[in-house]
Amino acid sequence: MPKLWNDSIATHRHAVREAILDATAALVAERGLTGITMAEVAHRAGVGRATLYKYFADVDSTLAAWHQRQVAGHLQQLSEIWERTHRIDDVLEAYAFICHEHPPTEAAQSLHRSEQVSHAREHLISFVAERLGEVRVDVPPKELATYCVHALQAAGAVPSKAAVRRLVMVTLDGLRSEPRG
Amino acid sequence: MPKLWNDSIATHRHAVREAILDATAALVAERGLTGITMAEVAHRAGVGRATLYKYFADVDSTLAAWHQRQVAGHLQQLSEIWERTHRIDDVLEAYAFICHEHPPTEAAQSLHRSEQVSHAREHLISFVAERLGEVRVDVPPKELATYCVHALQAAGAVPSKAAVRRLVMVTLDGLRSEPRG
Known part of the structure; x- marks a missing residue:
């Protein structure tokens, strides 16, 4: 052809x-x-x-494909924010609001089990780790990024947008604290 | 009888x-x-x-009951640590090590879907919130506890015990930062 x-x-x-x-x-x-x-x-x-x-083949694989597209869309969104502002704080705040708007439900957790999605989380952690900029020097960037991504997932469990902003503030404070001792 | x-x-x-x-x-x-x-x-x-x-009735409910007993055991462990030291830092470090030793696998995530387990997490967040002690005053205790529990779950994704300790340090720094502005 x-x-x-x-x-x-x-x-x-x-x-x-x-x-x-x-x-x-x-x-x-x-x-x-x-x-x-x-x-x-x-x-x-x-x-x-x-x-x-x-x-x-079935509803489950349709849902899995939809969910994968959604997660990829979120990563794309974060990547665009980075390209626009080059401020990791903006990226992390946007991620917190994504978590707030898409809190894990029971059914969503079963979709989260797919390998593609844990791959997406790994990708997000690497993305953040490479762009952290000026942060505390006593902890490796990869660990700090892992901390950020997990801490910000708490946004799915807080009641308001104001609470999401406070969560972002607390998380960033942990990220930028002076090394102790 | x-x-x-x-x-x-x-x-x-x-x-x-x-x-x-x-x-x-x-x-x-x-x-x-x-x-x-x-x-x-x-x-x-x-x-x-x-x-x-x-x-x-079946393997799934046997596994769910085992998992529920395990989660209850972890809560009991944290509660005993609190009774012994009355230091929330000790409780949070112990929680991080529990997360490190029991990282969520795909199969475990399907068990985590049970309502009892999300109830257990709620319970842990309240437990921590009531015992935070001297922390930043610009964020409600419940939100700070939600932040801690989520941030420390990153311990399931870091490679070493030293990394778990660094994660605890970063998380506690966020918890105790001076309010800004």
Whole structure:
């Protein structure tokens, strides 16, 4: 087949996949992660069920793909903030608000088990470690980044945006304290 | 039935349950959380399979009960440390080492989904919040405790005991920083 034709098929497949994941996102937003069926996803995406099954074997893998796209989107968002301001504080605050807006639910934790997602967390820790800038010198950057990412996940468990900002402040204070002794 | 007889039955039931959970713990320690069968648990506990099924419906609920007992044991441990030293730093360091020695695996995360366990985390946060002592005054104790518990969970992702101690130091520095401005 000519290259143009192949490109066009790839573009089409990508568009259908995105439509399926958009439909999944809409259903999750409306009703949470449980009780979604393949028939509903197909209907909402405007594709036949047979087509849907060419892309995903079942609801769980559809949800996993949606979740992976979402996590990748968050990383992209943080990366753009860095490119814009080159201030790690801005990146960490944005991460805290992402955690606040997407607190781990029981069902989400089962999605978090996927290897891709723990890979994404590793990626985020490395991303932060490489961009820490002026911080305390008595602790390796990788450990400080691990501390930040975990501490900021507490944003999923605090009640308000003001509380998220206080959490960011406390976390950054730990990051920048003077070495003791 | 006379009270003595009822007591004796309750004691017996408790002993059998503990033996089942000890057997489960031993199997988990040897082989991890997956692939354990009810037959193995019964054999290791020295009870018949029929007896085992009087206590637990399946492997998942056996594992959940074992995990709940373990989490309760950790809380008890922290509570004893507090009673002994009345220093929250000791409690938080002990918690970090518990996280380091029991890092969340994929399978453990599915156990963590149980409501009892998120209840246990809530309990730990309240426990810490009530015992913080002299800390920064610009953030409510409950939020500071939420920060501590999440930050210290990073201990499950750092490579050495020295790194755990550094993590505790950084976390406590955040907890005790001077309010800004």
